[in-house]
Amino acid sequence: MAGADGDDSLYPIAVLIDELRNEDVQLRLNSIKKLSTIALALGVERTRTELLPFLTDTIYDEDEVLLALAEQLGNFTMLVGGPEYVHCLLPPLESLATVEETVVRDKAVESLRKISQEHSPVDLEVHFEPLVKRLASGDWFTSRTSACGLFSVCYPRVSSTVKAEIRQHFRTLCSDDTPMVRRAAASKLGEFAKVLELDYVKSDIISLFTALASDEQDSVRLLAVEACVSIATLLPQEDLETLVMPTLRQAAEDKSWRVRYMVADKFSELQKAVGPEITKNDLVPAFQNLLKDCEAEVRAAAANKVKEFCENLPEDSREQIIMTHILPCVKELVSDTNQHVKSALASVIMGLSTILGKDNTIEHLLPLFLAQLKDECPEVRLNIISNLDCVNEVIGIRQLSQSLLPAIVELAEDAKWRVRLAIIEYMPLLAGQLGVEFFDEKLNTLCMAWLIDHVYAIREAATCNLMKLVEKFGAEWAQNTIVPKVLGMANDPNYLHRMTTLFCINALSEACGQDITTKQMLPVVLKMSNDQVANVRFNVAKSLQKIGPVLDSNALQSEVKPVLEKLATDTDMDVKYFAQEAISGTAAAKQIIFGILHLTALILPPNPEWTTTHLYSLGMFQVELVLVDQYKAVLGVHSLHHLTVQEGALQPRQAQAV
């Protein structure tokens, strides 16, 4: 494009630079994402003296552009001349760290943390630390919140005088006027504590932690709970009781449900941090209280942690604690008034059986499982069913099957189609747990009934379910139990049901293998090509295309081809279209199988994803992997650049014409 005089390598860069200010956000974004290319072309000197000053002032842009800029600058060290000059990146990142959009600010802080590692200890004190101070004492809280995230990265690498200053700054921010800054400080408290000397953790951090944990703002107090975890891990066991526990106890009984929720949500982490002794003495009663909390959100969060909490109890007293302290609360939760609480419990309660062993499970847990299987809320029942495998290992599923079956049947017939959809998705799992006999006896009819559900999503899921069942139980089982029923629906008066036959065949052909497909399914499909409903006919064409790769070439030539050719002359436009699609599709499939694989790979665009989707549209799943390998071979021959040029020029249809 460039003339003989100009330097043609400059033109694309010139475009990129100009587009930094284009009116179209997308173009600006593209340019920012290629900022390294621009910097490379400008050289380190001009990047430092011209590009960075310009970027420092471009904080007016859209968030997504600023976000991309903040990210780019984190990887810019080499482009400004290496670690020696890395401090040049501070001004633009400093201005990005003060914008109002949290994601941009966070990204700027992340990049600042990254480049702080590339500063020499001297540069860190001369350039980086002053920036942190500037941010920490900024007029606006946006800059002060950003400062909170930077203390921990410079603290370990500066002199002791500067360290003292940093501690002072952090202390100031912990008692800032605006809750935003206190929240930022509270959320970084744990991280900062980790880099501090233990003496200072005890003297400074604990007092800050105590103050933040009794802040007037709920939103600050709840973040102190998170800090509690990291602080507790840092302190020696003997100090925990005096330094951390009073605050933790207070948080677990906070007036605000949000703080108690946070305690419940972080309970496993807290438990690990404070160790077994305190867990036994303090956390067990606290956990009991959370399970009995007056706010349902808190109970639900605690219920979610029941299994993890029990697992992490000290082994010597685990069973006793569970049986005497936890289980009574769990029993109450089974009949909780709030369905979220019940379903949270249902998603973990089965896990208790492995911890308690066979006898306790049968005696104490089984009644709870059974009660939950009969719960009025479908989500509770579903959560129990989805975790059946845990119980199966301990007591065997037979114990449950009496109650399981009615629960499954009820869910399978639920008025809400989303509930029916959810239970279908657990069918393969259930079939695996219950075994083929039980399945045939009790559940097979359900699976077939879903095929004629009046909601399409259910019929679709039901076909998919059949495929998974066949994969589990094998082709022979399919031939005996499923295939006859599926094929029988081909004569159903309802065309939707007839189409379901076709969809099932599409899904099952591969799992069933060539023999069943050719001998049993193909004749039915071919017969349906005479269906009076056009939708059925064009789905015949689609099915033939789909099962083509499974069939042998003989059947393709002698049976499939004539039918497709007949459909290609159909009066209905759509039927014609799909028949023609199928003809070219199966033709391509055949040829590829016949060995011109490498040729196709050569002309297919050099994008493995595209190749894959394209092949899927041809119905050639099994050759896909071979092709990707071929594609890799091709890449070895051609340069990447050359192939990229071809990308736009190649249309899918050209590939089909091979």
Place this chain on the structure above:
Amino acid sequence: MKCFSRYLPYLFRPPSTILSSTCHTEADIISTVEFNSSGELLATGDKGGRVVVFQREQESKSQPQRRGEYNVYSTFQSHEPEFDYLKSLEIEEKINKIKWLPQQNAAYFLLSTNDKTVKLWKISERDKRPEGYNLKDEDGRIRNPSTITSLRVPVLQPMDLMVEATARRVFSNAHTYHINSISVNSDLQTYISTDDLRVNLWNLEITDRSFNIVDIKPANMEELTEVITSAEFHPQQCHTFAYSSSKGSIRLCDMRQAALCDKHCKYFEEPEDPSTRSFFSEIISSISDVKFSHNGRYLMTRDYLTVKVWDLQMENKPLETYQVHDYLRGKLCSLYENDCIFDKFECVWNGSDSVIMTGSYNNFFRMFDRNTKRDVTLEASRENSKPRAILKPRKVCVGGKRRKDEISVDSLDFSKKILHTTWHPHENIIAVAATNNLYIFQDKVN
């Protein structure tokens, strides 16, 4: 003029200009007015969906008396008229409320809402602009790519100050009924939006979901007897908010107790006086506005005829009751017929919570001094808005004999109503919206 200071410690002087639009269309009617937390900015919203922001002039040493003038800083279209195709309803663009966010960086932020959608606006200044293209020359002509021999990085050059307003967030699809108020929490992280039946809690950074914390919708809408008229967060306690109802009660909720605040923790209501009971009792007891005092100790409510101040510690009766225009009590029938009885007057505190202000008819507005128990009626009008003049108090006469300077109840103009007023957070500067005019009055400068 001395006698007026008897009523109030403040003498209000109008500025040299009245901020108003020249044409009188429906769209120009001011629907809300609000100072920001420093008082340097003042925003108005109108029925046409526009927001106008005024900025206070910086103090200049040469003309100290000019301090206090507010000039237009930014004007932007906040909401557009929309149509809800599912319900076949028009959604007006009228700005119902504006709330400023505390300043967080060099830009200013405000929330504006119409009946359905709350928007977060950023108002920022720009005084630099990049210059220098590679592919264009100074006049904007495309350069021949072949002549490019070196790269140019744009350079930022100073330019005339430009104020931009950009919509940063749009909080929509959460209200079935009309939003009547919005209020920002003291945690600066959340706010509530309130419609006739529900209160929703939003995070200022998240637009795709909100939490419904109060829902008074009965299962059967025919059983509906009460609607929410206004709601506000406590100025300091992040967990407390109050909402008022059409039945004249106020409920205080504690968000710490439960995630859903359907159960209130305090219920403020004054038992009805059976002797004054009439057909209009329920209508005139409906609360049109509720405001916490700046110190968070009191609640002020406005109903049709009175302003009441409640102590948060006393639920059974208001601490103080002020009659705004008791002379209308005899005219309720005609006010019902012309729909004026449903007018929603707002009320405001002054910076130190010692004076309260609220509007009335005939472009009158009222102030009540809580300490001296004095009150005054002032008028916002072009006629008596001469620069440096002092506002004369007005008097409405009820009886037959009308003294000089008094106005008879029958000659009040009910189409001129002052519904929206605001008081500077620290100084005695007030802004009063009278239909399409905004009057800014200031305490006398000595």
